[in-house]
Amino acid sequence: MEKTMKLEIFRYRPDQEDQPRFQTYEVPFREDWVVLDAINYIKDEIDGTLSYRWSCRMGVCGSCGMMVNGIPKLTCATFLKDYYPDKIRVEPLTGFPVQRDLVIVMDDFIHKLREIKPWIIRREGEEKPIEGGEYLQTPAELEQYKQYSMCINCMLCYAACPVYALDNTFVGPAAIALAQRYNMDSRDQGRDQRQEIIASHEGIWECTFVGECSVVCPKAVDPAGAIQRSKVSSTIDWYKEVLIPWGGKKR
Amino acid sequence: MGNYETYKYDVVVVGGGGAGLRAAIAVAETNPALKVALVSKVYPMRSHTVSAExxxxxxxxxxxSFDEHCSDTILGSDWLADQDAVELFVKEAPSEMIQLEHWGCPWSREPNGKVAVRPFGGMKIERTWFAADKTGFHMLHTLYQTSLKYDNVTHFDEWFATKVLVENGRCQGITALELRSGQIRVIAGKAVIICTGGAGRVFPFTTNGAIKTGDGMVMAYRAGVALKDMEFVQYHPTGLPGTGILITEAARGEGGILVNKDGYRYLQDYDLGKPLEVTDSRHPVKKTMELGPRDRLSLAFMKEVEKGRTLSGAYGEYVHLDLRHLGEKKVDKKIPFVRELSTKYAGIDPVYEPIPVRPVVHYMMGGVDTDIDGAASMPGLFAAGEAACVSINGANRLGSNSLTELLVFGAIAGRAAARFATEHPELDLTALQKQGADEQERIAKNFIRKDGGYERVATLRQEMTRTMESGAGIYRSETSLKETCNKLAELRGRFSNILIEDRSLSFNTELTSALELDLMLDVAQAIAHSALARTESRGSHQRTDYPDRNDEKFLKHSLAFRTDGAPRIEYKDVIITRWPPAERVYGR
Incomplete structure (x- = not known):
């Protein structure tokens, strides 16, 4: 007989139901299937009304983050075999409003992304013309920020963050890591502008360094590390400004 | 479905991948007074550009030199590329790439800080810029993040475009389904740029993400614009069996080799040159063996299958991509994503074992017929990127030309659309609103409020993809293509009985799946009928009944026009400037 597995899936349609509920589906168990394959099987073969986001199914588009047995996971990179034969519980990422079924509302993150100015900022008159060629950047300089540039915006770190769960004014792990990605880029001169957001009360000081964000990150971005580095450099800024005003000119 | 609203913009960009973002930025920079709507059915960073490696x-x-890049591209295209477009593309490419560097793209570097390049298939000189093996990911995030800096670009994220609106003989906007509310809205625009990517999902086995369903191609097609060269579908030679996950050509650019079940480098039997030992410092030799063009490598695989020299697995025949001689250090530095993907999805660590691979549908050379400015035949309508066919790719695209193409022609189309919008300020808003109401009624009647449907979306989709593979795959013939054309006509008929169980307005993905299937059936028909009409073999289009290239009859682009029945196929000349057609030679 074919092996099967049960998935208990969070269902909620705001225009039709007052309360979320769980619905259990039985799917074939295959060694090489990921949780997303099982969910696609449900959508195609059992219940067309289930809504969720997905696209690349190779861990790079960042669409398919969900809670799998209470842990934030990319479902395209989470294998059924690691749970078999137990039932798997699939829910939308925690810490976000639910739009429908497994689809979260991520407006807040999109807003914060823009806030931290995730683009190269050059001082007035210091932009290099295209004819001047590329900015030189050594492999060592690239290494300074490379890790923070690997974020796929999958939102797992927000779902894991205990601070964001209590206070969604917190800028949060991925956005801070991204700010740090530009701050550490040798081509960028915009750190001061970003620090206004990052070092504010909604920013890095709220992080209690639980480090859950870095644990769940599927791309080893280490947002917790970015937050710590950001704290250290902000503190140095403060010392420079207050204690040594003549040397306190920020770069 | 409630009331509808009208949004008014100067330029509407449909699609938030590389081409769409580049186009939107080009409009914003051309004239900061112009308002741009960037409409995407997913958040832009989910767009499939992200998967390019x-x-x-x-x-x-x-x-x-420019001439070397031109001649490589034209040879790769089997002379079906328009040479004026290729020359423009090659000339604009470096400044576009430098622009992206200035915007922060983390290109891999040489020790002196200059941008590094790597060899790629079909390219005589190494000229492929890379960001390790996540080039598309980094380009997309750089473009998306940079786009946030422009106040005159408004993002309509998770809005599913359904139709191009034509009034007074020109394109004046689109209708789109706001996924969150389930409402159809009119987004009026003095110019519209289609940047919705390809349609690999019409095939069952593809590297393409779920979202690549040809939406924008069909929006233009239904507005009367031709789809050009649709029969040319690129199979990438190295996908993981089962999932279709792409193992980048960079793996071969860095020295990886392809071997059959006997450990033999079979490409030497297919007129692709002779292999050098992997320990030879001259390996890999550009434009030979593993660095031949994708169409020739995929064909060689099929011949190996016929000879019984491939391996068999749970997901069919495959060969081995062997990277072991590169060593752990080089793999981790140059192609770490290859290691991550192989290990996770195939259970193979390429540092120690060869990777099982087989050809997989990867890219559409064809698309919306545009001129060199990205303008379609419909005034006010433009297209760029994989959705468009300019054409620089002809019958076979060279690896690493598509990421550059979406920058070059995204920017060109953006600037052209900005000019057009400035010159055509008037919008027929009342008529557009009427069209919006009609579209809302169509979606309601045919889908969301439809009763008595019984055909499941997934069933029809599976039958469509199956017939595309069996009849319009790597090898085609009149018999196989006719069978596919008939099957597609049958599926088109059955589609009118589509079953929609989900009556919710909020984020109804059963509805969007049905809309995508509707669009894909049009794409599939355009591909199959264009392939049936082209009775020659050229590049990726291989007819077993017409094995030779026929320049006399077919040095021409095919143009598919939509009708109520089978598409009407016409032809137009290829533009030849300095590279007259010749034998397509690799490795000798």
Whole structure:
């Protein structure tokens, strides 16, 4: 007989139901299937009304983050075999409003992304013309920020963050890591502008360094590390400004 | 479905991948007074540009030249590319790539800080810029993040475009389904740029993400614009069996080899040159063996299958991509994503074991017929990127030209659309609103409030993809294509009985799946009928009944026009400037 597995899936349609509920589906168990394959099987073969986001199914588009047995996971990179034969519980990422079924509302993150100015900022008159060629950047300089540039915006770190769960004014792990990605880029001169957001009360000081964000990150971005580095450099800024005003000119 | 609203913009960009973002930024920079709507059915960073791995080609090194890049591209295209477009593309490529560098793209570097390049298939000189093996990911995030800096670009994220609106003989906007509310809205625009990517999902086995369903191609097609060269579908030679996950050509650019079940480098039997030992410092030799063009490598695989020299697995026949001789250090530095993907999805660590691979549908050379400015035949309508066919790719695209193409022609189309919008300020808003109401009624009647449907979306989709593979795959013939054309006509008929169980307005993905299937059936028909009409073999289009190239009859682009029945196929001449057609030679 074919092996099967049960998935208990969070269902909620705001225009039709007052309360979320769980619905259990039985799917074939295959060694090489990921949780997303099982969910696609449900959508195609059992219940067309289930809504969720997905696209690349190779861990790079960042669409398919969900809670799998209470842990934030990319479902395209989470294998059924690691749970078999137990039932798997699939829910939308925690810490976000639910739009429908497994689809979260991520407006807040999109807003914060823009806030931290995730683009190269050059001082007035210091932009290099295209004819001047590329900015030189050594492999060592690239290494300074490379890790923070690997974020796929999958939102797992927000779902894991205990601070964001209590206070969604917190800028949060991925956005801070991204700010740090530009701050550490040798081509960028915009750190001061970003620090206004990052070092504010909604920013890095709220992080209690639980480090859950870095644990769940599927791309080893280490947002917790970015937050710590950001704290250290902000503190140095403060010392420079207050204690040594003549040397306190920020770069 | 409630009331509808009208949004008014100067330029509407449909699609938030590389081409769409580049186009939107080009409009914003051309004239900061112009308002741009960037409409995407997913958040832009989910767009499939994200999955591109190997790199983007542009001439920047002293040993290279524009003419070399042109001639490689034209040879790769089997002379079906328009040479004026190729020359423009090659000339614009370096400044576009430098622009992206200035915007922060983390290109891999040489020790002196200059941008590094790597060899790629079909390219005589190494000119492929790369960001390790996540080039598309980094380009997309750089473009998306940079786009946030422009106040005159408004993002309509998770809005599913359904129709191009034509009034007074020109394109004046689109209708789109706001996924959150389930409402159809009119987004009026003095110019519209289609940047919705390809349609690999019409095939069952593809590297393409779920979202690549040809939406924008069909929006233009239904507005009367031709789809050009749709029969040319690229199979990438190295996908993981089962999942279709792409193993980048950069793996071969860095020295990886392809071997059959006997450990033999079979490409030497298919007129692709002779292999050098992997320990030879001259390996890999550009434009030979593993660095031949994708169409020839995929064909060689099929011949190996016929000879019984491939391996068999749970997901059919495959060969081995062997990277072991590269060593752990090089793999981790140059192609770490290859290691991550192989290990996770195939259970194979390429440092120690060869990777099982087989050809997989990867890219549409064809698309919306545009001129060199990205303008379609419908005034006010433009297209760029994989959705468009300019054409620089002809019958076979060279690896690492597509990422550059979406920058070059995204920017060109953006600037052209900005000019058009400035010159055509008036909008027929009342008529557009009427069209919006009609579209809302169509979606309601045919889908969301439809009763008595019984055909499941997934069933029809599976039958469509199956017939595309069996009849319009790597090898085609009149018999196989006719069978596919008939099957597609049957599916088109059955589609009118589509079953929609989900009556919710909020984020109804059963509805969007049905809309996508509707669009894909049009794409599939355009591909199959264009392939049936082209009775020659050229590049990726291989007819077993017409094995030779026929320049006399078919040095022409095919143009598919939509009708109520089978598409009407016409032809137009290829533009030849300096590279007259010749034998397509690799490795000798």
């Amino acid at each position: 190997g790199g983007a080609a542009a001439v920047i090194k002293e040993n290279d």
